[in-house]
Amino acid sequence: MPAVVTCRAAVLEDVEPLYQMIAGYAEQGIMLPRSREALQRQLRHFVVAEIDNELVGCGSLCQLGKDLVEIRSLGISDGHKGQGIGSKLVDTLLEHAAARKLPKVMALTYEVSFFKKNGFEVVDTSIFPEKVWTDCVHCPKQHCCDEIAVLKVIAV
Template sequence: MKMTVTCRKATEDDIGTLYDIIQGYAEQGIMLPRSRETLAAQIDTFIVAEIDGALVGCGSLTRLGHDLVEIRSLGVTSGYKGQGIGKALVDFLVKEAKEQGIPKVMALTYEVAFFQKNGFTVVDKEIFPEKVWRDCIHCKKQHCCDEIAVLKRL
């Protein structure tokens, strides 16, 4: 049975579930944690994926410069992985970047193969000074970052 995934902009009603999804990844050390307050302040950058009314995934699109956005906080709840939800989220975020006229979408990830299947290529993360100076400078992994940078040109 094929499930229908619906992606939409997140609302304040989604904050609790967004927090839970992101916190699950953060506890594994594979995503930066986000407080409920941060999620509320940045809710307009988040999207969610639903199946039959249940929120099963999330992601956000953060502007890093006039021609660059980053996909962040991309996650799918454990019982729904491998069902195309991540792809639906990425497609929605890429479409949003196109609509905003932004030609480059990047991500820092441990899931390189997933992003490559979705049209991204591996690049040197140092080509993103916008990211390094905005976020990486505050990260505890700053000098030993093991995430891989990927880029999609639109």
């Protein structure tokens, strides 16, 4: 029987597994690290995917402008990739963006094919406001960023 995947808003008990998952990806240079304190502060912006009470994926939304929001910290644990969980989390994040009346949803990513499958298009980074790049000062790759910008405009 296929495993039942639940996507839901993150709660306090998720902070430690979230921290571990993001730290693992940060070590590989795929995500920016987030401290436990930062995760607690930003918890309301996170969604998680779980199977049998085990956290297998996460993602968050960061508002960048009056109509623009960024998908951040999107990751699925090894062993659970390629099963539609990432797409389910993106759908959940898009629903949250729609509920907050934020029609432009962007991401900076190496996973362009995945985002294209989910209806995003590649766009030039210059279309985004300065605020998009404020987090880049914390990134070790700030002077040699090779991430691609993708955007989806949704109905709100």
